[in-house]
Amino acid sequence: MEQSVSSILDTYQRDPTQLMDILIDIQSEAGYISDQAIEQAALGLNISKADVEQTRSFYHFFSKKPRGKYSIYLNTSVVACMMGRDTVARTFEHETGIPFNSVTRDGLIGLFETSCIGMSDQEPAAIINDRIFPNLTPFRAKELIRDIKAGKTMDELIVEGFGDGQNSNKDIRAIINNNIRKIGPVLSPDYKPGKVIREILPKMTPGQVIDEVKNSNLRGRGGAGFPTGMKWELCRQTESSEKYIFCNADEGEPGTFKDRVILTERPKLLLEGMVIAAYATGASHGILYMRHEYKYLKKYLENLIQGAHKRKFLGKDIAGIKGFDFDIRIQLGAGSYVCGEESALIESAEGKRGEPRDRPPFPVEKGYLNQPTVVNNVETFCAAVKVLLNGGNWYRSFGTKDSTGTKVLSISGDCRNPGIYEVEWGFSVNDMCEMAGADDLQAVQVGGPSGSLIGPGDFDRILCYADLSTGGSLILFNHTRDLLQDVVLNFTSFFIDESCGSCSTCRIMPVLLRNKLNKILNARGMNSDIVDMVNWAKVLKASRCGLGQTAANPIVSSILNFKHLYDQRIRGGTHYDMGFDLNRAIQEAGTATGRFPLME
């Protein structure tokens, strides 16, 4: 390993800002990151062990202990659980003889849990050595463990055949399906890659490109909805010889998977969008930051980037425009939801912990390596291509006045047709449910855990920035679901697992809220517990980033819209606090002394 750490360091020119890549390579080569490797990396990069450890320990997929020759990461997301994840998990445990978060004694198999992996339309799913295994059943879990024990290779483990579209591409070869159910103007296959770069950009000045995007009223598709044209303009106005275009492909909001499908089926559209942004802002470097869960797409995308270089869509003097140089590289994450926040994403790409920055300064002024940086969502770049192709006026003909164009939705949960739908903004929740083949719904989670949980009374509301804003995640729940136990508790635990820990508020409050929620779920709650949760949650608004500010949304929005579910769990409106459990409190002492008091 000593040898290979050294050569990994050389691959990245011993550059500490490449620490993520270095650790990813060490982890993937050795199966873990040993103390020795950390020491060697620190020495080779001329930083302290503390510097390496702080990054190493932040990310879910980095480990200091071996994670098994076959590391199985089973998704714990809400939808995975709804689709039978627990029986699959029990089967894995039974067949391997180990509980989760451990490795078999022979070091062959490791079982681990992981947050939403972007497969909500084909759950339960697991990642085994960077490959995705969707639609798992107990039978399939048994088969997988049997085959692994029999010494089969990763390729031999696959019996399902490969998925639709490019999932069967020789560079991907994934079992995954795209499940594209509705195509609109952005995802439309009627598109000739490179047309905008070759035919339109040379005729436009960067200012005109920005004006056209502004005219389209395109807003960020990651969820926050910042006007794209304005973002590009701000970056353009910041003077610097180095500027960066980041594509945020870190989609980690539970229930969203649209970017995975775009990366698979429309990657050229995305790359073209990044080139347009580079032209508009004057940037010469692009970084596609992709979540680690999508590592199986890396080779495929790298080949496409290479192809774009050959066809002069990337590289020097693109489209014959003198001095327009731009390249794109892929940066992988390593398992962290908060890295989807743009400044955390930049920190991570610099090899650091994915902690959001204090703003201002905003990335458009001081971003990657303190240079002006534009960070846009995958879908935003794709939409920008169509805006330039057909004009801002055309784009504005779709959607509503304040939310123009279309939105690609990731629909999952209790419906007959989970998958990707491109719809115009202004679509109502009712229509959306009908479209996906869902009836008898109890609730819809709009915008993932950081969004809101709404009931049928709100289903006539519409998807747009002014009403129900969403990055695209929509999870449907029928009446068989226990919203508090299965949904709210799961989401709250998700926020606890994914908090970066930097702000006191987001580090501590979700834990306090989860304890309260558990108290209610354990039938020990009282009315004041509900009031407390609503009041306590307010402190989260003082958090730095969106994760912290929305970490109580699952609890607060469910109290707002499903108060009766809480009331049902409260013992007859009692004012007597049942939170203290005498039996449990004296358990330890009782066991030690062998004596327990007689209780009625």
Add this chain to the structure above:
Amino acid sequence: MGKVSTFTIDGVKCMAGEGSYIVDAARQNNIYIPTLCDVQGVPPKGACRTCTVRVNGKLMTSCTSRVHDGMEIENNVPELNDLRKSIIEMLFVEGNHLCPTCEKSGNCELQALAYRYAITVPRYPFLFPRRNIDFTHPRIIKDHNRCILCKRCIRVIKDKDGKNIFAFLNRGFKTRIYVDPDLAENLTEELAQKAVDICPVGAIIKRGQGFETPIGRRKYDKHPIGSELEE
């Protein structure tokens, strides 16, 4: 001297150098904004959120936000004071803070703020986490029970080459301070003292030394925190 910005804090007219951080600007105008993680002259991190103020209805940390002309800052208002109080209470329940036996008692900023906000019992249940005391370093003891993860040691204490000695380990509720074993081994007496002094609580203490100033004669025993500005 550069340009001067005029702004108001709770309606009081103030002036400070353009681009100063709100917390510093307030200090220059003898207005106290409580802080825990902030260290004057060191790039801020906005970790504890105690110094949160409101500008145009928006919450922001005054240690990381800069003043500009015409800014109207809300500071000493009931809602913000309760927010701060609740943050202090959260920090108390997050760790194991046993003031009567703590070497820092009387010099502790967390304790001093608790007095300022008249906290008798936190509104939140104690979490009683199991945390370690790290005795492995020759000059300092790191007591994780008392750490409030303010990042002061991370930001201030560097070795002679500028390398980090302290760092965050893990994330979220599992976050704790990592002490680089090699660099701590070679920590100079001066730097060790600096680390102890910079820690707002008793999470970094000097090995083999304690209670040199008797309790009752310590910094905040004599003057409540913030009183230096408010007299």
